[in-house]
Amino acid sequence: EVVDHRALMQEALQEAMQSPPKPSNFCVGALLVDLETGEVLSRGYTLEVEGNTHAEQCCLSKLAQAYDLPEERVGEVLPPNTAIYTTMEPCNMRLSGSLPCVDRIIRTRTKDGAAAIKKVYLGVKEPEKFVGENQGRTKLEEHGIECIHVPGLEGEILKVATAGHRK
Numbered sequence: 392e393v394v395d396h397r398a399l400m401q402e403a404l405q406e407a408m409q410s411p412p413k414p415s416n417f418c419v420g421a422l423l424v425d426l427e428t429g430e431v432l433s434r435g436y437t438l439e440v441e442g443n444t445h446a447e448q449c450c451l452s453k454l455a456q457a458y459d460l461p462e463e464r465v466g467e468v469l470p471p472n473t474a475i476y477t478t479m480e481p482c483n484m485r486l487s488g489s490l491p492c493v494d495r496i497i498r499t500r501t502k503d504g505a506a507a508i509k510k511v512y513l514g515v516k517e518p519e520k521f522v523g524e525n526q527g528r529t530k531l532e533e534h535g536i537e538c539i540h541v542p543g544l545e546g547e548i549l550k551v552a553t554a555g556h557r558k
């Protein structure tokens with residue numbers, strides 16, 4: 392296989408480490424990857440883009456910005472076999488009420504209307520600290536988007552994710 396999932400998840404963790412720790416969210420890192428070539432198309436971490444932004448959201452909006460497109464049209468510039476690697480599974484509900492990343496991923500479509508992001512590689516499930524159990528993976532699978540757990544980095548990912556939380 393062209394891509395090394397563990398190495399890419401490690402790169403996503405490197406992104407998460409750049410996120411400013413806060414008690415009200417998790418520090419997460421994400422990458423958009425062309426699975427045909429292994430090329431990293433975009434990277435992001437929680438709060439990187441101004442506002443109360445999530446890592447996955449930053450990946451999408453930064454790439455859209457590079458093409459002068461709104462985030463919801465970024466699928467038009469994604470290769471057909473794109474994956475998102477995120478250290479924590481995409482949110483399905485946000486206490487702030489902002490659009491969850493599961494919905495952002497699902498709405499990302501190519502020009503012919505197909506899902507642009509075919510796979511979601513995740514490092515850990517979302518801890519039930521802010522919202523109940525995250526049912527996002529079911530919703531993604533219902534939309535034909537495969538969710539795959541990349542094992543091995545759980546400890547480090549959670550340590551970084553909760554850096555801003557009271558011990």
Ligand SMILES: Nc1nc(=O)c(N)c(NC[C@H](O)[C@H](O)[C@H](O)COP(=O)(O)O)[nH]1
Nearest residue numbers: 416417419437445446480485486487521
């Ligand atoms: N996958 C993921 N990527 C992120 O970048 C991030 N911060 C979270 N965090 C999930 C958590 O459920 C929400 O951070 C809280 O529900 C608070 O919601 P806001 O973030 O303020 O909208 N999850």
Ligand SMILES: [Zn+2]
Nearest residue numbers: 445482491492
């Ligand atoms: Zn999110």
